[in-house]
Amino acid sequence: MNVPAWLLPHRITVEPYLGDSAYGQKYGPPVEDVPALVAEKIRTVRDREGREVTSTAQIIAAPGLDCPAESRITLPDGRTTKAISVARHTAPGLPVPQCTEVSAE
Numbered sequence: 001m002n003v004p005a006w007l008l009p010h011r012i013t014v015e016p017y018l019g020d021s022a023y024g025q026k027y028g029p030p031v032e033d034v035p036a037l038v039a040e041k042i043r044t045v046r047d048r049e050g051r052e053v054t055s056t057a058q059i060i061a062a063p064g065l066d067c068p069a070e071s072r073i074t075l076p077d078g079r080t081t082k083a084i085s086v087a088r089h090t091a092p093g094l095p096v097p098q099c100t101e102v103s104a105e
Contacts, residue, residue: 002062003097008035010076012059017070017083027072036061038075045103047084055084055103063088065100073104081105 012034015027037060045055048069057075067073071083081104090098 001095001097003060003099005035008037008061010036010038012036012038012061012076013074014065014067015072016066017068017072025070028066030074031066034061034065040075043103045085053084053105055105057081057104059102059104061100061102063090063098063100065102067100067102073102075104 011032013030013032014034015030018026018028020026039058039060040056041058043055043058044052047053059073061067067083067086069083069085072080073083074080084103084105086103087101088098089101
């Protein structure tokens with residue numbers, strides 16, 4: 001069971017991080033109009049290297065979201081940020097919704 005669409009009232013744009021190149025970070029084509037639930041709250045989270053960093057936005061989206069750490073995200077208010085960490089919540093066999101949680105700078 002996936003997170004219900006009515007719980008995802010916001011729309012974001014995600015540019016998936018592809019890696020570094022000789023010219024800097026490289027991103028995939030933007031995926032626009034992604035349904036999400038965005039909470040802009042300051043929290044301390046761990047990045048992909050285990051360091052404690054500050055997250056200013058938390059995003060809940062459908063489980064198939066392609067948003068690796070370092071991806072560029074445009075929030076509903078137009079602010080552009082980067083993904084710090086991504087957690088995929090699944091519960092096989094349990095009646096709870098699956099989703100992707102992204103902590104952003």
